[in-house]
Amino acid sequence: MASRFVDRAVIHLTAGDGGNGCASVHREKFKPLGGPDGGNGGNGGDVTLVVDPSVHTLLDFHFRPHARAGNGKMGMGSNRNGAAGQPLEMRVPAGTVVFTEDGELVADLVNPGTRFVAAQGGRGGLGNAALASRARKAPGFALLGEPGESRNLVLELRSVADVGLLGFPSAGKSSLISVLSAAKPKIADYPFTTLVPNLGVITAGSTVYTMADVPGLIPGASEGRGLGLDFLRHIERCAVLVHVVDCATLEPGRDPVSDVDALEAELARYTPGLGGKLDERPRVVVLNKIDVPEAAELAEFVRADFEERGLRVFEVSTASRKGLRELSFALAEVVTAYREAQPVLEPEKIVLRPLAVDDTGFTVSPDPEEEGAFVVRGARPERWIRQTNFANDEAVGYLADRLNRLGVEDALAKRGAKPGSPVTIGDIQFEWEPSTPGAAVHLSGRGTDVRLERNDRVGAAERKEARRIRRDGPDEPEDGPDDEPAGLTDDLGEVWTGEDPADPEQDR
Template structure:
């Protein structure tokens, strides 16, 4: 037996970016060939795409984890790493993407609509791309960024023009079966409909869709009787049809009280996509008038309902009485709603550029540690993730970038002193003001930066002297003759 799943939680992870390559071109008679390390490939994205052939979120119920492929590392001879393949997840039309806190990220309607659920990490630059006047032969490359990982909630909210609402056993399934070609389950007991049913209705030259949701009961807007799970399927509807059972034998129910109870639930329910269900056009359908007592009751309450300004139709799904008039009346309301909606322009792109004076980062004092500071911003945090802290030259390059961005000046203005802890992303270090940005630095050795701590510079000088001594000692002709 097939299952209908309309709400799932998925865990998506985009691919990581590949690391850049630090390489030097080596060729005979060309000892100084220059840097030729290629860039790392970008990680693959995780994309949600609407597919008209998908009608449920069942696949994500059994496979909630999705991960795109990583980018490949760059190589020498200016060879860039391959980009990771994007992962496309197919979702049904009407899928809403939310965060775990309930914030709506995307409303996917229309076949082919796409949404990037998780972006792949950027590939790191190789040393060929990092070469400049200050660093003619960089001895380092940037690391790839990790891909984005998110937990998302997918909710299916049916795309229908007309929504049928009513108490259990009011005849909603029978009504959709005679108005359209839908074949829902119909039985003589309450809560026969366990999942929403969709049907297509043709009235003259207009075609519209109609949705039948499971029966509502008092308290449905607060979640009683799975009301919240099914009320969201009528959020997109242009018109709501109250299907009222005029042949009920329950002593505490009558058509007027049923309509009042349904109106109260619609007024209390807050749709996640905005707008109020109580403000939608509504039509009253007095059903089962083929029963003599039901017809008398329908004739009795029809004037009271019409006095409220609600269109009223008396129908019988058994004898097909009043169905043609109802079908064309609903088509007219749907056509008016479609004409009132603004036309969608798929080519329109909304750009929100940052302010001219926006620095792109903030510097705040750590509330848990007086005298410590936290730097927040997309670019500083990304640069820290791309830095290989085991390479002194890469650390110096990071210092240059932060200084050019204005981080050091902002720290000084915030009251930072030499040696105070500064946190950027996941890295905490003792702040040491570096040389001004843009000043060319002459490196003593590949992969080394003389602006770093003194011990590192002394160690580099000692290694260089030992290397020079080893190179000169075997070539001393005097020592060679004495030994012979």
């Protein structure tokens, strides 16, 4: 079975979910309540793309486009943290470019060993041991693990070659690369023999460079005609572009000059995805098949036209190998000059960009779909929503404290939110009720929060007082002078104590 060359693939990646934290209380003999000891959940595994020189195509991703990393394990009691999820490394060939589905460039992977985290694993949730504080000594809840990141990415392979061969079908590009290097492409006498790019390594003196054979281009290739649109991307990284011209063609209306002009027009219409400019790359013209007498005459005739344009021209024959040595050394000279002109790549510097003083990290805006509602957006509030177990009242109260400390409640009040206004954060919508700062919150039993309790039951003290009243009757108030009850308020708002403030004898 013949091998397949795949230079474009759409992959669906899912990183591992973080493990949930554990809510546990330490227990041993004579210490029934030894304090919280729930461990943290493990982080989910990342999905990472790694450049591997031994990989040459994207064939594996074509047949297996879905990939998922391992999930983190849940935390356990006795302060035991959960294990981290198994990361997933996916090997890609050098020259792989990563795009989003919308065409946005994400990463350009060229150097061997380069690593790119394509999907970030979710964070593990904190256990109740890590959530303990002076105000909350024994939390009855733990944080949930975050879900792993899911992304759909487009991988495109763009050959890392120094020399790119361009030409019409059957111009002799495959024959040229086969005699200059050890590459063995398929060669035949019909158009579009080459269906995939071929890559060869050439040694000229002390210079070693690579040459890519791009499948035949035709007019309209930049608009999707023929095979050119799929493989034009392989010339984006080339240091020099070589026009291989068939001087022995018998097709009417074709000549070497018009062939080069037609291909240059297609290159001008093609927009490189990496932002480079193909018109700035040096050009070389190779007049091929001069072993045919008519072709040799035509090559000699058109040579002056190309030289007037400032192009270097070489007359070669892949059959007799005439002019190949001069061509290989000339290309090595151009490639060396191009490499020396490139800026020196310096190690990437780590730049720390602290947040601005007035950057709150979230925004509050009116909900366009519901009148009187609001939407809170921000990495931290949305992450806290994902970490909260809404079946636990104390966890919900802890979330309210965090949002209040972040300033979400103040921002909602400034935007005109009223108690009971619908507020959406992430995937959760709730009715906003202003809360009290966490330091002033009095917590009741484990796993509960008094701010969320709606209990109409009569307390024990109230039941005891009711029994006393039924048994002894209500207390008789003590009457003062003129039978006025002590402690009543007069019309002026002053408290009546049974004494006349105008009587001087009462000071004694």
